[in-house]
Amino acid sequence: MPKSAGIDVQTTGAPQRLHATDAASTTGRRPGRRRASTPRVAWLLGPALVAGVAYLDPGNVASNMTAGARFGYLLVWVVVLGNIMAWLIQYLSAKLGIVTGQSLPEVLGARMRNRWGRRAYWLQAELVAMATDIAEVIGGAVALNLLFNVPLLWGGLITGVISLALLIVQSRRGAKTFEFVVIGLIAIIAVGFTFGVFIGPPDPAGVIGGLVPRFEGTDSVLLAASILGATIMPHAIYAHSALARDRFVPDGVRGIPTGRLLRATRWDVSIAMLIAGTVNLCILLLAAANLAGVPGTDTLEGAYHALWNGIGPAVATLFAVGLLASGLASTSVGAYAGAEIMHGLLHVRIPLIARRLVTLIPALIILGIGFDPTLALVLSQVVLSFGIPFALIPLVWLTAKNEVLGTFRNRWGTTAAGVAASVFLITLNGVLLWLLLSGA
Template identity: 75%
Template sequence: MGTTAIAGTKTARAPHWLLLGPALVAGVAYLDPGNVASNVTAGARYGYLLIWVVVSANLVAWLIQYLSAKLGVVTGKSLPQLCGERIGSRAGRIAYWIQAEGVAMATDLAEVIGGAVALWLLFDMPLLAGGLITGTVSLVLLTVQSQRGPRAFEHVVIGLLAVIVLGFTWGVVVAPPDLAGVAAGLVPRFEGTGSVLLAVSVLGATIMPHAIYAHSSLTRDRFRDRRGLSTPTLLRATRIDVSVAMVIAGGVNVAMMLLAAANLAGVDGTDTLEGAHAALGESLGPVVATLFAVGLLASGLASTSVGAYAGAEIMQGLLRTRVPLLTRRLVTLIPALIVLSLGVDPTFALVLSQVVLSFGIPFALIPLVRLTADRQLMGQHVNRIWTTLAASLAAAALTALNGVLLWLVLTGA
């Protein structure tokens, strides 16, 4: 059935700020350890050169995340659910699930490793033990979501988001960047193939499939009980929610790059998380370095929780079966723990995870654009022609750029 039965006709007044939350949770995906590694490396190697890439990525992310959120609000279903309904055969659903689950595993790999590295930096904890703790905390947060509801889950993740903001922006307050350099960094340009590769890496680390899957689920769960609120009211609040989330995520990502550009430019070893932490300690002192590690820990804990939430929705939406919470969590966690137990270099594992994520971009973006442009599904809230055109161009560009990243990494170019 179309959206009219779902949208409802009742209206109610409610402050928009009371409806905020889903985008802030999904926005944590834009502040995961993969983003930290990409932005710090870009700032340390090229200074302010690639600031425009972060700004551009967040503008594109606004459109993509809004469409995902709108899909959940209007239809009352998630992107994985709708994909599962439209894939006719069970074999097709399983094949689609395998690639989507691979994306979830790659996401967890980066996030669990980030949390493990943070615990190592803060407490000299072995990486495997840190990975186990990070995974356990995410399981606890998933339990909060399933037993206490989406609002409680939002509160916890938003609390971690506040820690992330403090951890990654304090260094910029202590050592402000050069304003002329910042302004110059807003002008699109490159300096050699190395800067192109890093720019594509920044884009690849910013817009990730699991955030697209998760956002539609978050809005569906949050607004399942509408309490008389009309769909237009929820969509207006959603636009505000996405705008606030993207401003925060974009601001923190820019701050990471500025911190590295102002204080780590030309310093050896800053292309790893541990190297950046050590260099910050030498340059700005132990307080800034400690806050950086705390921000990294909060990033790992929050983003792996959202990633696990996305993985659970992917499994349930595509396989059409309910799986116990612990089982769903272990499906994506075990590969990350295996990588840590094998002693694989954390930075290499982060790069590998970004390569796997590159495969999943078109499988999330193309269905999202097609579904939100389907008038029978979306009713009066179907995309306008210019929205569909912009989203299609963004999907094509991101798919191509992630293909470039994949080719450059695999060929060693």
Template identity: 70%
Template sequence: MRTDAGARSLFGGPRRTRLPRVPLLLGPALVAGVAYLDPGNVASNTAAGAAYGYLLVWVVVAANVIAWLVQYLSAKLGVVTGRSLPEHLGTRIRRPWARRAYWLQAELVAIATDVAEVIGGAVALNLLFGLPLAWGGLITGAVSLLLLAVHARHGARMFEVVIIALVAVIAVGFVVGVVVAPPAPGPMAAGLVPRFNGAGSVLLAASILGATVMPHAIYAHSSLTRDRFAGSTHTAARLVRATRWDVTIAMTIAGAVNVCILLLAAANVPHGTTTLNEAYDAIRASIGPIIATMFAVGLLASGLASTAVGAYAGGEIMHGLLHVRVPLIARRLVSLVPALALLMLGADPTRSLVLSQVVLSFGIPFALVPLVALTARREVLGAHRNHPVTTGLAVAAAALLIVLNVALLWLTFRPA
């Protein structure tokens, strides 16, 4: 565990303030936060806006508040202990068969994540250049290989810089439409009042809330902070304070972008729209080709960034649980296969996105429950363990997300 000793900063020279050079300590949360801006989020928020207008704005806001708490706990675990959540689980799950079973469910979740992200990139390339979906998937996979090569060659910091640049593209792509054609303030404000309108709105709310916190983001964030601050001479207390700022900035950006996606769809996409292609066409007809192109560019950046981070998370899960280190690029090649197979077989991309989010639902309890349990223990985090109020809120958030994911599964597969 990191101690509070040391008189010099991570970047050299004496410390002159309580929290020196805070911006230089930021970054891991913005990378992990890409999970909240992936094509699955784009699809669910677009569907919510098209179907119910501004009704579910409050759900998006609530989802990101919960996400802040979950991601902060994951980041704190990596900062204080210098070990990721998968590494902690790999040492605590003693029986090899149980460890392999745990890894298998986490690996399936990582593959499902990859399906959504590669398909999202393929759809974006189809919208922008008319490329067949299979070719778009191949290009998305190839670019993600280049992003992972940056991590392998230049380390965590350069990888952060590239992903944060893509996050900026995502933000511009989805926010510009709301800036150019702002929604009516009255209905938008009314959307902050919690309420539903029939079973369909409940299902969409469950989809947004239940699938917002991605299991791979929980695993990845603890790994990202571990890598980022390995060998740091900053005290754990200072790093934890910087991490709060990092998570707050990342989740504010993710929440604002997700709200803008819903607002853009509510104002410009007609009821009954079911695919991202139809949403693109509606935006193009409503506020012009430039904004529609920006929407597609944002979707492309979303697919590229999130698939690279998903591959990173998958590698960390395997290493922590099975104690096997497979090169990220090799993993990327293997995990591309299911997504490319679906595209080549002509599977409906929007349906595939929805089903991938359903698969993610299975992995939520396996990531959330141990995270809350570990961060509440003195023997793990020492003085930085959760305050009882924090633990109570985390337990409530975990229970809510698990219940919502169970509800989402039941609503998805119930008999007609």
């Protein structure tokens, strides 16, 4: 079958992309040998793992480490709940990209008729992407400082240069090669952040008690919002739809039915979220079990030195190595998301490398003026938390619409879960804002 076999058909009133095997089934023709050459499920995995690196960025490390050091096991439930919501959200994002062949910013850009409204939406999304960049560059700089005593400003520059190299790989070698590189960094991250839990294990009773939802004052709410902002990251929602589009839509002409792509995507998202959730939980438990009540451990530097003195150099070194890999991997995904946001909403495409250079500046300014890196990381995650509704509400709305996804639209239960997640996150942000303004 020629490469033009991917065609548009009308299904329940919505334009749907029909893959080669779908076309064969509707015309009565047998797909023949085409089915034998269809890639296995394992070969279809990858986009969610790349998007999932956003859940393992330095902002996550700072938020979870600070939460564990200051409040022990209190916010375990926030990490678990955030990961459950993240599974649903990332799957919906990938589904939108696969079925429509467009990213979330592209779909929104085509539907927003008011030019100024579209620009305002782009501005908030761009600020979220910049907050992400700040967190990732700062995290890499802190890791280089801990490992090699590199000054923070120079560490930020080095992190930026290495991230440029990763973006060059993505632009020149394609999505699959980029996925392999990022997955390799994820493996380093996982080892670096989970090793310490086996050396200094948490208290099982404390972990179980931490599953009960509750807060203890304004600071715990602030950290909960920070954890959720770091777990359910707006730029990951924008990026995943684009990653799925880039990976699967060109391959759709190879005879892979949309339904099979979505089944593979569910596995992809499940694996990615299992890894991210486990690592994030281990970071909090490591701090809760070994750093709670220890002075100065609410910063990355203090946590590193406390781990060195309390558990041993091996744990502390692996922690710093994981932090470095986290910064390098996530900063490239953040730049990819930012470029997609600009292209989809403003219809302007700038080279990823140029964007990386521009968004590096705010992080270098923060490092140069001597602002507390850990505080900057935590605050950046709060900014991300406030950006979640602007990405999540349109995602749930679009994936529930028959005219957008046709037969692949959300079932009512899926839409209800998405609405519940949106309401919860918006309510948490509202409570946080009220507590901060009232000085409670």
